[in-house]
Amino acid sequence: MSRAKANDSARSITAGSDFLHLTVADAPPGGRADWLAGRLRQAIAEGRVPIGARLPATRVLAADLGVSRGVVTEAYQRLTEEGHLTGRGRAGTVVVGAPGAPPAPPPAPAEPAALFPPTPGSDIFDAVRAARATIDLTPGVPDLTAFPRADWLRSERAVLRRVAAADLGYGDPCGAPALRGAVATWLARNRGITVDPVDVIIVAGVSQAVGLLTQALRPAGIDRIAVEEPGSLGVRQHLNNWQVVTPPISVDDAGLRVDELVASGLRAVLLTPAHQFPTGVVLDGDRRRQLLDWARAGGLIIEDDYDAEHRYDRPPVPALRGLLPEQVCYAGSVSKLLAPALRVGWLLVPRRLRAAVVAAKRNADLGNAVLPQLVLAELMTSGALERHLRLLRRRHTRRRDAMIAALARHLPTATVHGAAAGLHLTITLDDAAVADTEVAAATLARGVKVQPLSWHCQRPHRPGLVLGYAARTATEIDEGVAAIAAALRPTGRPARSAQEELDEHEHGQQRRPA
């Protein structure tokens, strides 16, 4: 205990203004919080305050600078919202991200145009991730600066204190009982699903869940699974990689066209009923009933509940799984609740598929790692995960609003889809002749990463972009959308963003996303 304290204090920044070389006399009267935030931002960007460093307590820094504590609190709060700092209660305020300081450059980034082929290969998401950009608006991640580091560490400490040595050996391939119980409770409370914990299979995310299902379904003669059109490229690639054919079924304003599914004669469908990817449509009541009728007649539903908890306007619709457990496979994960890097999710299947899915999971990896499962169970049962979700919802709502405002300002003719929930929205472009892959490439050439909508379509579709907002600050969102608008302008002249113009106007200097 005293050792941990010694380490902690050794890592913290020397209290006070020393490390910033601040003189409060430089601050404009009435703008001290602004001034302090700016100086801190600069110090972080220049590496004078490294990632991982702990900032002085507000009380200490305020006393040291001779300003009121409110000034320091406000500056810290601003940088926290920008994603540079994270506040962790007793652990203090810690630097988690540097503004405009991208981490170690990836080897040999591809040219923007080469990154956005009309028909991407299965390593496309690796390539896009490795590409350099100033602002990343690709969808799929929550605000990662909000990851509850202190809660995680506290839970890990509790787990390491009590875990039995025998539980560190080879375990049940279905997962640790503690997490299976916690997930069952979570699903009951948040998704209207009643499930016995022994029927919860812990997996390494939804993509693994889908792979395991394909292996279990093939012996039953199912090697064609209908998917939504538009629908997730990643999921479709994943199914194809497991040698499953993916015929497209249209999605309209009410969700999946169940009449098309019925007419197709297909026996299985994978869909995202709570918040369709990428359109954001919620499967409406009539369609739900039609789909459940189709399933009762023998159809199999694979419900990808990828971001159901992130509903902003009203409680999410309950999962289909809750209504028809013997005809619905259900997959969810913590990728959008906490972080994709955790690689933890859950899968519920009808009892007749259980043995085959468990065998596939055993075959894949003998089961998920145990310690992170126990830590996650602790976060779920202690209420920390729900607290985190409430925080994310508030923050994501503000960022969603910032993106809608930026779109209204820079791209007033684009149509916005699916902004009532989730971590992303989709826009379609008014000019149907433009290739959205080229727009994405031109936007990346301006330092901003986005996904072309056409990647998520098997049939011709109006061009568009899929834009993630959850992981970006309001400023980044505005600059990113401005870059899209600039990329769309017909002239060859690299246009300047509204933010740049604003900056120049205010500070007499020009910034450009590199």
Place this chain on the structure above:
Amino acid sequence: MSRAKANDSARSITAGSDFLHLTVADAPPGGRADWLAGRLRQAIAEGRVPIGARLPATRVLAADLGVSRGVVTEAYQRLTEEGHLTGRGRAGTVVVGAPGAPPAPPPAPAEPAALFPPTPGSDIFDAVRAARATIDLTPGVPDLTAFPRADWLRSERAVLRRVAAADLGYGDPCGAPALRGAVATWLARNRGITVDPVDVIIVAGVSQAVGLLTQALRPAGIDRIAVEEPGSLGVRQHLNNWQVVTPPISVDDAGLRVDELVASGLRAVLLTPAHQFPTGVVLDGDRRRQLLDWARAGGLIIEDDYDAEHRYDRPPVPALRGLLPEQVCYAGSVSKLLAPALRVGWLLVPRRLRAAVVAAKRNADLGNAVLPQLVLAELMTSGALERHLRLLRRRHTRRRDAMIAALARHLPTATVHGAAAGLHLTITLDDAAVADTEVAAATLARGVKVQPLSWHCQRPHRPGLVLGYAARTATEIDEGVAAIAAALRPTGRPARSAQEELDEHEHGQQRRPA
């Protein structure tokens, strides 16, 4: 105090109707308290509101539903009288019992005889693990009580302090750069392998590594992989599950019979050259040269280096991979260094197989979880893992000696194999007519779990047992070996172990493994 309060409120059900999916319009007029009580009762029965959960304050729920507070108070009162809720003043209203919802009974443990069939299915290790026993002498795990919990927590704290938010998103399917670098250094120091960190692929253990390889090799026309005879049942089952045929090649006192391999015409072999499983033989110099010649002529070696670091008499032989990197796939893990529950290993492959193996890993799970990788990298680079390995070696050596002593005492006619390294040894029995599966079953009936050698053989073989000693104390080892001896005695009378006799002599009371 304020902190405790914050935690308490986090445990409460999210206020309002969210968690119940209630619409007050469904309630019959004049019967709202009845209706609400019924809905709450159902939610508790189905586990959507778990035992221990705190319900919203009457005031809050009433406002949320748009009903009078009296309606909620009456519903709570009714459920309290039924025994489902308890009111605790300022602590709120808490769920204490679920109506008619008994917990799921644990599955009945299998009978000892049923657990040891001559031809086990692919869920055999799950079944054996689930079987109850007083002493577990099955092989495969290190001393798990030695797991460095404090070092792990300290490293996790350091990792959480400095990890960049961006690293918590989707990552490189090959693993975190920090761990790939640390593994490259570890392999250079401990296994004589020179490898560029970018060529290290982080996997979920050796079993996943083997599965990924089969997927990469099939397109190259390799769907038959020679295995050692005797050789690991688990590895063979794993290959078979991936639709790979596993012809047996004999192992003698010098290791794999390379002449048999050459004669077989097979193009690939999976083997354990540093410490053969289960015989413990080290592949000798002549055989290594023959095997490398075979590989130079086009053969592919899959080197399963499962416990190479655990050599007691002299430094381990260097890995084959170090000599012929373009013809050797190499797999190792922390399962025998730290704990199987971590599910972390590494795989090196010839460059021509790299893209296919990476695609298979991406397909399997999009890459290992990041936080445990970074913690492990920290343990490796800080020297904590080497310190731990030295501790394990000392402890395992003592336990190995205890098992040899116990065998000399209780089973003097058995032959001991492979005690110079590893976490287990193998004995063969003098009576060739006995079925070792029956011996294992009779031993389990005495409360001691062991593995029959015949499981690890595809051809008839002298009966024997594979005995793990690393995870057990000297006392447990002695009692366990005594139970084997008792099970082997021809009379039907349950014999008493030397330890029991000793105990009775010393303490005047009898102990029996239940």
